[in-house]
Structure formats: C-alpha cells, structure tokens
Amino acid sequence: MSNTQQMVKELVDKHGNDRTNLMAILQGVIDRERSLNDEAITEIAREMDLSAAQVYGTASFYTFLDTQPRGEYVIRVCRTITCDMKGKREILHMLENLLKVNVGETTPDKKFTLLETNCLGWCHKGPAMLINDKAYTELTVEKVKDIITEIKHNS
Amino acid sequence: MAEKKQLKRVDIIFTEECNFKQVLSEALQRSDDEIIQSLLDSGLRGRGGAGFPTGMKWKFTAQEEADERFIICNADEGEPGTFKDREILFKVPYKVFGGMAVGAKVIGAKEGYIYLRGEYKFLLDDLQKQLDDFHKLLDELGLDFRIHIVTGAGAYICGEESALFESMEGKRGEPRNKPPYPTINGYKGKPTVINNVETLVYALTICRLGAERFKSLGTNDSRGSKVFSISGDTPIPGIYELELGMTLENFVEEFGDGDTKSVQVGGAAGFCVPRKDFKDTIIGFEGVPTGGSMMLFNSSRSMYNVIHNYLEFFEEESCGQCTPCRVGCQQLLLGVEAVKRGDKPISYLDELLKLTETMKLTAKCGLGQSVANSFASIVDNFKEEMIY
Ligand SMILES: Cc1cc2nc3c(=O)[nH]c(=O)nc-3n(C[C@H](O)[C@H](O)[C@H](O)COP(=O)(O)O)c2cc1C
Numbered sequence A: 001m002s003n004t005q006q007m008v009k010e011l012v013d014k015h016g017n018d019r020t021n022l023m024a025i026l027q028g029v030i031d032r033e034r035s036l037n038d039e040a041i042t043e044i045a046r047e048m049d050l051s052a053a054q055v056y057g058t059a060s061f062y063t064f065l066d067t068q069p070r071g072e073y074v075i076r077v078c079r080t081i082t083c084d085m086k087g088k089r090e091i092l093h094m095l096e097n098l099l100k101v102n103v104g105e106t107t108p109d110k111k112f113t114l115l116e117t118n119c120l121g122w123c124h125k126g127p128a129m130l131i132n133d134k135a136y137t138e139l140t141v142e143k144v145k146d147i148i149t150e151i152k153h154n155s
Numbered sequence B: 001m002a003e004k005k006q007l008k009r010v011d012i013i014f015t016e017e018c019n020f021k022q023v024l025s026e027a028l029q030r031s032d033d034e035i036i037q038s039l040l041d042s043g044l045r046g047r048g049g050a051g052f053p054t055g056m057k058w059k060f061t062a063q064e065e066a067d068e069r070f071i072i073c074n075a076d077e078g079e080p081g082t083f084k085d086r087e088i089l090f091k092v093p094y095k096v097f098g099g100m101a102v103g104a105k106v107i108g109a110k111e112g113y114i115y116l117r118g119e120y121k122f123l124l125d126d127l128q129k130q131l132d133d134f135h136k137l138l139d140e141l142g143l144d145f146r147i148h149i150v151t152g153a154g155a156y157i158c159g160e161e162s163a164l165f166e167s168m169e170g171k172r173g174e175p176r177n178k179p180p181y182p183t184i185n186g187y188k189g190k191p192t193v194i195n196n197v198e199t200l201v202y203a204l205t206i207c208r209l210g211a212e213r214f215k216s217l218g219t220n221d222s223r224g225s226k227v228f229s230i231s232g233d234t235p236i237p238g239i240y241e242l243e244l245g246m247t248l249e250n251f252v253e254e255f256g257d258g259d260t261k262s263v264q265v266g267g268a269a270g271f272c273v274p275r276k277d278f279k280d281t282i283i284g285f286e287g288v289p290t291g292g293s294m295m296l297f298n299s300s301r302s303m304y305n306v307i308h309n310y311l312e313f314f315e316e317e318s319c320g321q322c323t324p325c326r327v328g329c330q331q332l333l334l335g336v337e338a339v340k341r342g343d344k345p346i347s348y349l350d351e352l353l354k355l356t357e358t359m360k361l362t363a364k365c366g367l368g369q370s371v372a373n374s375f376a377s378i379v380d381n382f383k384e385e386m387i388y
C-alpha cells in the first residue's frame, strides 16, 4: 500500500464512505498534504464507490481544496475591500519580497505558497491573512517579517 | 442640524447565561405551538440577509410529513464586511447550540449541523469541546438530538442555503432551483430548517425573555436588535448590537470619521448609500436591509475601486452554473474597466446597468440577482468617479 492509499483508507475509515462525508475526507487530505493529487482523487473515488470525475468535480469547485501542488505553508492574503483600504498591497509586496515569489507561486523549497483570497471575516482588524488554518490580523510589514522569520526558524 | 441621537446599544446576544441549563430546560418544556407562537409574535426575521420570519420557517418545516428532518446553522459568513457570526460562535457558542436544540424539538429533528466556513476552522477544536459538554446537558434534559460540525472550503456561494445542502451532500456547491424551499426539500431532500447563527441565538432568547421584550425594540417591520459588523473608515470598527430602525444619518454620526462619503449596507450584495440619502435611509427591512455588514467610505476613497473590488469578488465567487451570472459578472468587470480607460463611452454604463437588470430577473440564485444592488447604487450615485 502506498502512503496515499494508506492515508485515504484511514480517512474513509474515520469518516465513513457515504458521499456526505466527501468534503471531510477531501479536507483531511488537504490538512496533511496541502493539495490533492491524482492518486488521492482516484483512491478516494475507489474507497467511496464514486467515479473519479465525481470526486474531482467536487474538489475543483472549492478554493481551499487545491488540486495544484502547494507548499507546506499556504498563505492567503485577503484582497477584499476593507483590507485593500487598510494596506493589503504593502503586505502582499512584503511577502513577495520575503519569499521571492509572485502571488500564485510556491517557493522552490516547497515551504510557502502565496495566494490571495476573499474576505476572511476580520475586516475590522484588517489587513488580514490566513496561514493554513491560522488567522493573522492587523498586519503591518514589520509583523509580516516577524511571522515569516518565525516560521522559517521553527521548521 | 438634526439633533444628535445616541444609538441604542443592546446587550442580548453576548450576555452570558448564568444559568443556561435552566434556560434551556424551561424552553424545552414549553409546547411546540407555544414556542412557534412566541416566535411569530416577536416578529423575529432571519438575520442572514433574506429576512424570512423565523416562526413561519419552523412552523412550515414541522408541518411537513417526513421520516426525517434536519436543523442547520448557517455559519458560512462569507459576505464581505460581515464578521459577527465568528464572534458569536467564539463567545457564546452554547447559545447557538441551545437555539438549535429548541428548533430541533419543535420540528422533530434528531440531527443538526453547523456549516462552518473553512476560514473559521481555527474555531473548530474549541467548538467541538463545548459541543461535547452540550450533548451531556441534552442527555440530562432528555432530548434526543445531536449536533455535528462540518466545514466549508472557501466558497462564498455555499452560504446560499441550497448550495450549502449540496456541499454537505459532497457535491459542488451549486444552488438548486427554488421552489421547492428547504422547509419541504432541504438537506438530503428532507424538510430542513436553516438559520443564521444570530437568528438561532435570538430564537432561544425569545423563549427566555418572551416575545414582548424583543418586540419592544425596533420598528414595525424590523423588530428587535441586530448584531452589526462595522468596518472601513471608522475610528471604532468592530461588532455592535444595536436596536433596529435607526437612520443612516444617526449611524454615521456615531460611527463615521466626520468625512463619510457613503456607506455600503449589506456587503457586496447590498446597497451603497451616498451622503445625500443618509437622512432618509432607515436600516432595516423597511429601508435598506443588512445581514449586519456596514462598510464606511470617506471622501479619500475611489468608488470605482470599490465597485471594481466587488465585481472581482462576484466574478470569482459565481458558481458558473447559469449564464446570466457567469457571463454577466465578467462583462460588468471588463465593462467598467473599459469605461475607465476611455475605450468605451460613458453611455456604456447604461448598457451595463441594463445587463444587471437582466441578471436580476434571470439569474438562478441570490448571488447573480443581487449584483445589480451594489452596481446600480454605486454607478448611479458616483458616475463621475467611474470615468475620471
Ligand atoms: C450568495 C448568498 C450567500 C449567502 N450567505 C449566507 C451566509 O453566509 N450566512 C447566512 O446565514 N445566510 C447566507 N445567505 C442566506 C441563506 O441562503 C439563508 O437565507 C439563510 O441562511 C437563512 O437563515 P435566516 O432565516 O436565519 O436568515 C446567503 C444567500 C446567498 C444568495
């Protein structure tokens, strides 16, 4: 059994193979791998008795169910109006400079992926971003430097 | 000058229930009819945006013949400028669970779900812990009901109730045709009550305080209080529970920075109200309704940037299922850009306005239908900013 097969089997055993559990299973793969590759999709389809097209159809609908390879830390900077007004552009530039990637790209060491996203529900404390599931608010360029330094340092 | 009027702050949603067990137990002992009647009497309307009377929703669902029914808490909170449900779930989740339990008893549901947006996953562990305690409480009180938390994955459209059911069923979050409504055909095709987080807390509170107390707040069409998410150009952004029925003028006096040019009421799907209309605009179902989102813009802001940002949002979040919305959002975005660049004449804005009218009539769900709200209210009121 490959690692992916093993992981999918564990997730399906945990949540159950009814289609209503598909989102939870797809999210389970994302939590571990940060993206869904073809093997994961076909394995989920097999374990749940669905077609790969059904699984892919669902996965590709959701922004957070990435089917492109992603880094270990997926950064999503809010680009919606309030964060935009509160200086989202400087935050994004800082991240691009620190990570040496453009929005949409992953660092060569596969550590970080930099993305934009829509309103995160922290507009009163913008600019805001998510790194994986964690929310960071009231960002300044200084804060962003510290956050990235700390992640690099800890891993 | 109008007299400066302090807006009435209300403290219902976030107050701790010291004796929650007793509150819940008393609510559960009341008859189903009694509970529905007090919700109807209270005038409570849904806090998620559409404003359907909550008592009717529960009543219709309870009346349906079915072997299974569900109650769902809509915690997808994706409307730009809305963040109050997060705070409610963070501070007083047990009240949300309690509202669901009372609803479950009334409609006869054994299973309930909270659909939590993926962006709020950080709340999950704590919510689950509190939910485990709540389930113990239900066992003590003898109610056969369980709540499950499911999470979304970054799709605004899944806040639309039928898209939310599709998502829970493991499918693409594409809205269904309505009717049938969820009260008849909801999750897994069963009669389903779906309510906003805040609505459920008010429902529980009305059981405790009685319909009269709630009804004494607000206006005829907009009873009670509401939790507002206030952001943008304001010195005091944040979450406030206010009595409904205030004018925008009073609102801006309290929350503006002295230079407020316009307020977007109800998020990207809502309406932009310019300064000249503040005085005559009531925030509520008789005026401009809102799910709570209030974004203030001062005169340093370009309204072109605002509508451009909203259109980018809609273009990306449209599920793409129906043509008026999928193509319409793209064309609106390209259209305003072309006018701004000078590639299209000013009159082209009128064609775009017509397009939004078509979308309002022909789009399948509220997303495509509501693009006209912000588009028309911004373009009509700030035409010169679209060009220069
Ligand atoms: C595009 C779209 C997004 C929506 N998003 C939400 C949401 O995030 N939260 C919510 O409670 N209702 C949302 N709604 C409204 C729901 O469809 C539904 O009316 C609401 O959950 C009913 O609850 P209520 O009666 O308590 O307001 C949305 C509607 C549309 C058309």
Ligand code: SF4
Pocket (backbone or CB within 6 Å): B157, B174, B175, B317, B318, B319, B320, B321, B322, B323, B325, B326, B363, B364, B365, B366, B367, B368, B369
């Ligand atoms: S109006 Fe837009 S979001 Fe709604 S069903 Fe049509 S394409 Fe999807």
Ligand code: FES
Pocket (backbone or CB within 6 Å): A078, A079, A080, A081, A082, A083, A084, A118, A119, A120, A121, A122, A123, A126, A128, B080, B081, B082
């Ligand atoms: S606009 Fe960025 S969190 Fe809402």
